[in-house]
Every structure is written in structure tokens, then in C-alpha cells.
Amino acid sequence: MPELEGFDVDMYQFFNDHQFQARLLDGESTIGNSDVRVILNASLLDMTKVSSNVSELTVGVMQGDNGVTPTMLGEFNIDSEVVVLACGAVANARQLLLSDFGDTNDNVGAYFMCHPIATKTPGFDAVNVAPRLEQGVLGYRNVGQFSNIYALKGVYTPNEATTLELETGRCWLDNGGSGDFYHEMLPWKESRISLADTKDEVFKQAQTQIDWQLSPNSEANYNSLTGLYRESVLKVNSTATVTIQPWADVQKNMVVNGHHLGTTRMGWSAEDGVVDSNLKVFGTDNLYVAGSSIWASAGISNPTFSIITFSIRLADHIGETLGKE
Numbered sequence: 001m002p003e004l005e006g007f008d009v010d011m012y013q014f015f016n017d018h019q020f021q022a023r024l025l026d027g028e029s030t031i032g033n034s035d036v037r038v039i040l041n042a043s044l045l046d047m048t049k050v051s052s053n054v055s056e057l058t059v060g061v062m063q064g065d066n067g068v069t070p071t072m073l074g075e076f077n078i079d080s081e082v083v084v085l086a087c088g089a090v091a092n093a094r095q096l097l098l099s100d101f102g103d104t105n106d107n108v109g110a111y112f113m114c115h116p117i118a119t120k121t122p123g124f125d126a127v128n129v130a131p132r133l134e135q136g137v138l139g140y141r142n143v144g145q146f147s148n149i150y151a152l153k154g155v156y157t158p159n160e161a162t163t164l165e166l167e168t169g170r171c172w173l174d175n176g177g178s179g180d181f182y183h184e185m186l187p188w189k190e191s192r193i194s195l196a197d198t199k200d201e202v203f204k205q206a207q208t209q210i211d212w213q214l215s216p217n218s219e220a221n222y223n224s225l226t227g228l229y230r231e232s233v234l235k236v237n238s239t240a241t242v243t244i245q246p247w248a249d250v251q252k253n254m255v256v257n258g259h260h261l262g263t264t265r266m267g268w269s270a271e272d273g274v275v276d277s278n279l280k281v282f283g284t285d286n287l288y289v290a291g292s293s294i295w296a297s298a299g300i301s302n303p304t305f306s307i308i309t310f311s312i313r314l315a316d317h318i319g320e321t322l323g324k325e
């Protein structure tokens with residue numbers, strides 16, 4: 001891949017038969033042979049607050065066979081010195097809202113982000129929505145499928161200096177693959193998870209409402225980045241053709257690509273976040289959050305590996321706090 005001024009250039013490989021899988025490693029402890037007790041069919045309902053800390057958890061159990069609407073079987077309580085909420089980026093916020101934790105500045109549930117993808121415009125056979133470089137212009141060749149490599153792709157991502165200079169989010173300009181335009185959302189407080197007026201059938205608790213919104217700066221962000229991309233390509237090859245779809249088309253064809261982020265973002269204080277740098281909920285001493293809800297802004301890479309590294313760091317921190325390994 002040729003260098004482009006203002007962008008990082010990466011090659012990505014996707015493997016067919018080497019998916020990331022949980023593995024049992026010889027000599028390593030597993031949940032099965034550890035002191036950890038796993039309770040299945042147990043839904044957290046409420047966290048009781050005493051002096052702004054969690055004193056106990058209320059957990060519900062449901063019953064119901066296939067095809068039959070489940071009903072609540074019962075509930076029980078759990079006492080714990082420390083609680084880590086790890087219910088995913090949507091439910092982490094919901095649980096905090098249900099139990100009234102961490103929401104002094106209206107930050108719980110806010111800054112909800114997903115990865116939007118702009119897909120092909122219907123009717124365009126050859127041209128994709130993505131800012132597209134005609135293949136071969138920079139000597140780039142799409143390698144396609146061979147041996148066990150499913151796809152080898154070249155991508156341009158704005159580098160750090162560009163990101164700071166244009167005050168922009170980062171986009172993934174795929175150059176030669178499917179052409180879909182992988183777009184990182186700018187954090188936007190009004191994009192949020194909140195409690196709905198409706199109740200769930202089993203536990204009769206408020207359901208989740210998702211209001212997924214792009215930042216009003218998205219169009220300017222898209223235009224500045226794609227403009228820079230075009231300029232940079234032309235510097236390398238002045239006769240190159242770079243097709244850039246108008247923002248209106250991109251927006252029209254945008255779909256959600258999973259990867260929930262935000263909603264309990266890390267901040268300096270309760271004014272700008274929900275958890276501190278140790279993932280502890282501001283205003284509490286014993287409630288932590290794990291998972292991609294702690295992201296303050298979105299990175300273009302898939303989140304799970306970083307979720308795992310943050311979780312290991314959190315485990316170490318709690319061990320130190322409690323004076324245990």
C-alpha cells in the first residue's frame with residue numbers, strides 16, 4: 001500500500017478458520033476449577049443503595065418452556081463487598097438507571113455509539129458509497145481470497161495529527177474491498193439509552209429505549225476527511241479518480257454495525273463521565289463497570305480485545321483494593 005500524507009495505512013487479514021475462541025490452557029486456572037461460583041438463569045433486578053454504595057443485589061429467576069411466555073419464578077439477594085456491572089453497553093446503563101446510581105449529571109446512558117456503515121447505494125452497481133479510489137490508481141491490488149485468508153484489505157485511517165488538526169473522528173476508508181464505508185461516530189451526548197415507559201413481561205421493570213443519533217458535526221467531519229483523502233491521493237497521482245459520494249447519500253444508506261459503546265463513559269469527574277480511570281462509578285466506593293460502555297470515544301477497531309484487557313486491569317485493581325490476589 002502506498003503512503004498517503006495525513007493517513008495511517010494498514011493491511012488487515014480476516015481468517016476463515018482461525019476465529020478467536022475461548023480456550024482452556026494447560027496449567028491455567030479456569031472458572032470450573034476456581035472459587036468462582038456461577039449462577040445461571042439469574043437476572044440482576046436491583047442494586048440497593050446505602051450511603052451511596054451498593055449494599056446488596058436483588059436477582060430474579062424466570063421459568064418458561066419454548067413457546068410459553070416466561071414468568072418470574074422467584075428472587076434472591078446477594079451481598080458483596082464489591083460489585084462489577086458487566087451486562088453490555090446497553091444494559092449497563094439500564095441497570096444504573098433502574099437503581100439510580102451515577103446519574104448526578106445526566107451522563108448515564110449518554111454518548112451511546114455504534115459503528116455506522118454506509119452501504120452500497122441501490123442502483124449503483126460499480127460504485128460504492130465509500131470514498132472510493134479507482135483500483136490500480138496507486139498501484140494497489142486487491143488480493144482477494146486465497147488459502148485460509150478470507151480477505152486481505154488495505155485501509156486508510158486518518159492519523160493522529162490529522163484527527164487533532166481537523167477535530168474530526170476517524171473513518172476507515174476501505175480501498176478496494178467491499179467498498180462499504182466504516183464510520184466512527186463522534187461522541188454526542190444526546191445519543192442515549194434511557195428507560196422506556198413500557199415494562200418487560202417477566203420482571204415488570206422499565207424496558208430500554210435507544211435513541212441512536214449522529215452528532216450534528218458528522219457532515220462536516222465527513223467532508224473534511226474525504227476532502228483530505230482526495231487531496232492526498234492527487235498528490236501521489238494527479239490523474240487519479242476519487243469518487244466521493246455526497247453526505248446525503250451516505251446518511252441515507254447507513255446501517256448499524258453492532259459494537260455498542262459509550263453510555264457509562266470514563267471521565268475526569270462526575271461532570272463529564274460516569275466511571276473514573278479505575279472504572280469505579282463516581283460517588284460510590286464499591287461499584288465498578290466493565291465492558292465497552294466505558295469508552296469515551298469510539299475507536300474503529302472491534303472492541304472485544306480491549307474489553308478483555310480493561311477487565312484484567314480492573315481485576316488487578318480490585319485485588320489490590322481488597323488486599324487479595
Ligand SMILES: Cc1cc2nc3c(=O)[nH]c(=O)nc-3n(C[C@H](O)[C@H](O)[C@H](O)COP(=O)(O)OP(=O)(O)OC[C@H]3O[C@@H](n4cnc5c(N)ncnc54)[C@H](O)[C@@H]3O)c2cc1C
Pocket residue numbers: 042043044045086087088089091095257258259260290291292302303304305307
Ligand atoms: C453482530 C455483532 C458482531 C460483532 N462482531 C465483533 C467482532 O468481530 N469483534 C469484536 O471484537 N467484537 C464484536 N462485536 C462486539 C462484541 O460482541 C461486544 O463488544 C462484546 O460481546 C461485549 O462484551 P461484554 O462482556 O461487555 O458484553 P456482552 O457480551 O453483551 O455480555 C453481557 C452479558 O450480560 C448479560 N446481562 C445483561 N443484563 C443482565 C442482567 N440484568 N442480569 C444478568 N445478566 C445480564 C447478557 O445476557 C450477556 O450475557 C460484535 C457485536 C455484534 C452485535
